[in-house]
Amino acid sequence: MDNLIKCEGLTKRYGKNAALWNFSVEIPAGKIIGLLGPNGSGKTTLIKSLSGILMPDAGKMEIAGKEIGTETKKIVSYLPERPYFSSALRVKDTLCFFEDFYGDFQRKTAEEMLKTLQIDTNSKIGSLSKGTREKVQLVLVMSRKAKVYLLDEPMGGVDPAARDFILKTILTNYNEDASVLISTHLISDVEKILDEVIFIKQGKMALYKSVDEIRMEEKKSVDALFREVFAC
Template identity: 55%
Template sequence: MNGSVNECLTDRTAENQAVETPPADPLSEVMIESTPILCCKDLCKSYKKNKPVLKDFNFTVEAGKITGLLGPNGCGKSTLLKLVSGILVPDGGDILLCGQKRSEKSNALISFLPDSPYFSGGQRVSSMLSYFADFYPDFDMTLAKNMLADLGIDPKARFRTLSKGTKEKVQLVLVMSRRAKLYMLDEPLGGVDPAARDYILKTIIGNYSPDSAVVITTHLISDVEAALDDFAFMNYGGQILLSGSADEVREREGKSLDTLFREVFAC
């Protein structure tokens, strides 16, 4: 009897030891970089007097993270992305990119997919590619051509002749074919069919690199939520209502981000 008790004890200590030795953290190698890719401090922007879109807005995006910026229509998501990309100028506050204050030089770090196309309709897709290649040294022409082929888009087609969804796909191909530090995608899935949505998501995931970051705004939360590291719920007036790790919130709340969004922003 004594023997068996002893055996139990030794067994248990062996187990305890096994538990106590911390397992090698696989993420630790990925997360060495400490300066956030994007840091917004007390950002303010208003289009009309006394009607701020963003007020004292703080937002940080770490390297190696895919972040979903989620919020109701008109809450300031696109405004934020336009401020970061330099299309708009903030009324106050700071934007830091890789630790540096935003300047023209930062444009080289950012690959931005705006919510509406900026190419002239007469341009051919192939000339749009060379345009991007001229503009950005980090543009990968082979990758872009492969992606167009995957999506079945004819490079000789004129931009004007393409459907809404195809136009969006072309622009996404351009944006994702760069080797940038920060990708900002404003509604990349909006007008795109479900099969292409999967392809786009896979592209974003496949493009993942531990030293770059992706910010996605979208209303199609259930489509993107598995691809996200972090999320932020943004409310009118540019407040962050809730933010954190997407999977932790699923664990804590016992519901998907999509369900949570519908609850938080219920009309």
């Protein structure tokens, strides 16, 4: 089967700095993949490029055989680093937003998850804590029946118990022919839900391997290997 995500020779410069440099990768369907790298290594740039909100300076990208654009946005569910809803909105308004914007949004699923989290849909976004806002955003993003989930630091601001909830949410909601790309620093937390990891270093691919291979060959966890590869 054709790979779900294809990138070839992606390059993106910010002034003199290259955030991505000749970056190529092919990602199959049905995998949960960790996008790991230190700060400023190009993780967010890659995710934003794939979600179609950044144009790379050079290179080609395809998702499910289509160039990045309106068609791919229909099948890509993107969780940005920071929640983007206005604080004046109520949680239920964000549900309506997603319902209007995305044909694959499952409002019922979202409502059930919010209920489990004891988040009142009448609350204003502005009245929620940072962690709760992140949870709302993740619930929305994971309630789409998408082909590709791009999650940029999904656990940045939440406590360990909520991290478990987030991991569970990801595991429960992605379907078998979808792929999930998760960028994160919290490697030891996500390691057990990952199939494969991509190490990205100064905008270039440093490694792309399955978690099992790393553990088998290196006799250490991905977290330990990461600390070695990116030791300062």
